[in-house]
Amino acid sequence: MNQKIAGSPLLTVRNLCVSYRSQATTLRAVDGVTLELSPGEFLGVVGESGSGKTQLLLAMLGLSAPGAEVTGSIVFKGQELVGADRKTLSACRGARIAMIFQDPMTALNPYLTIGTQLTEGVRHHQGLSRAAARRKAIELLDAVQIPEPQRRLAQHPHELSGGMRQRIVIAMALICEPDIVLADEPTTALDVTVQAQILTLLRDLRTRTRVAIVLVTHDLGVIAEVADRVAVMYAGRVVEQSSALQLFAHSRHPYTEGLRRSIVPLEGPLPERLPSIGGNPPNLAALPPGCAFAPRCAYAFEPCSSIPPPLTPVSPGHLKACYYEGPLGRLGP
């Protein structure tokens, strides 16, 4: 499925910007993001609302909202996707790059049977016959561990539970054997016991099919469960990027550090007060001239308020966008 060329990324994002212009202001939802994705890699993108994480995913599919101005470059297997024509994008979408949305009920059409929705993509993209597509659908339902796959094909989404629906959406994403699956908060709408099931499923599917997955979430715990590498976003920018192991062992950006420390442990000693990041989430319409996190940062000093810090390596494979070089451990301004 994936041609594995050593060292060559599957997807390269360079200086990507997604802006929305209104009369008075320009909002930069994504502001100069540079990322690479290798074949079979599990990349986690973590950020809060307004961090640009969903906008980044949509841009990868050429699905930015009308009125969005997308600049920079997204190269997928040698092909530029920014500014590509509809035909190129349609050939890519669903077939080579597939998407899993947060809410399975909105992603599925309530009027159509599971079978019709599941086979639509593979019949369109691969020209399979009805019978062949059906066999493929059953195979996929089996792969996402849905019991009685034959019977499901005739059912409608409302007849299934939330967890089952999300499994169907995952099967839909995988049926054309894509190179990349983009997943936008795929477990946020699910209960915690079902979330654990779906995360295990995504991990297993990646191992079995070597599909590359980009998973966007606000939950660092989810990242720790599945991601090989992590990009932390704040106000449209990547502020830290490293392997998941490195990020949880030695995060180097004050924002990442704040997020990590505000997690309540389920065992061991419990703090009397939770360490928390002070202030409020950034307003994209009125960002400070320097680092967007500076107003909430305990380590901010002079240079932080002038120019946004660039993403620079701190060790091999570990990047951060922060001028502060000292030890972390303080919180709040």
Place this chain on the structure above:
Amino acid sequence: MTEVAANAVAPALEVNDLAVRFAVPGTRQWLHAVDGVSFTVARGETLGVVGESGSGKSTIARALLRLVPATRGTARFRGSDLLALEGRTLRAMREHLQIIFQDPLASLDPRMSVGEIIEEPLREFRPALDRGARREAVRAILGRVGLLPSQLNRYPHEFSGGQAQRIGIARALILQPALLVCDEPISALDVSIKSQIANLLKDLQQAFDLSLLFIAHDLAAVRFSCDRILVLYLGRVMEIASRKALFDTPRHPYTRALLQSVPIPDPLRARARSGVPLGGEIPSPLTPPSGCVFRTRCPFAAPRCAAEIPHLRNVGDSQVACHRAEELG
């Protein structure tokens, strides 16, 4: 608190055998959302109610606030049965029983200024207060929740989710209620804001000696905020225990599975776990399993579990509704 003192002081709220059922339109079926739930909230205590969607946790809150009718049961609160009050006495009781909601912006009237929103309960319940006294009370509570007097004339849409939740908390506390119901108070907030609001609720609870009913699905939030925790599944209580007992020695198989399902924010430990803690999903409340409602997903289910409903009983420091709690240790 010593044993004697604990017995001498009546709890702030004592719920006994609460049941809520809804008629399913177009059928003769009943949906049993809450089925025989009993618990107490001591004065100054935070009781957590945790469960997944469909467990009935929000229905308990709504029934206590009389937003949905209870089918059965009693709720002792300030010397009377909350569920039996009507008309004027019910309205008067609302002064002592307040709620904060999950979606802070949706729970604030967009046409009212922040000052008007926070002041409104005083106009309703303290008509004797003059304008100056009301303003003073609003300013006092504003400081407690971390908002600025300069924000009084602004409107809800000008605030972020965390700030809007502070407004909702100020409105709920201005009457100094005896019991505050928090329905998922921090789950809709951004990660960096959650801990601010969790800290604030804890501070206010200590300052006002509040009793809190804290409804949540997030176990980590519950561990930080609650003194005791009730675990709900399909409308029934599975376990009630102190925070320490619940997190250190969970007794019910469902409680254990819940704890094991929470993602671990440490890649090494997260990946060392094998298998899925709990398969399947919560069954339809229209056709709940016989006996123990959890048995269809329980790895320890025995024939007895299908035949007999387990009742809450003391096991160690916890109350557990499981036939096999002792042998599972």
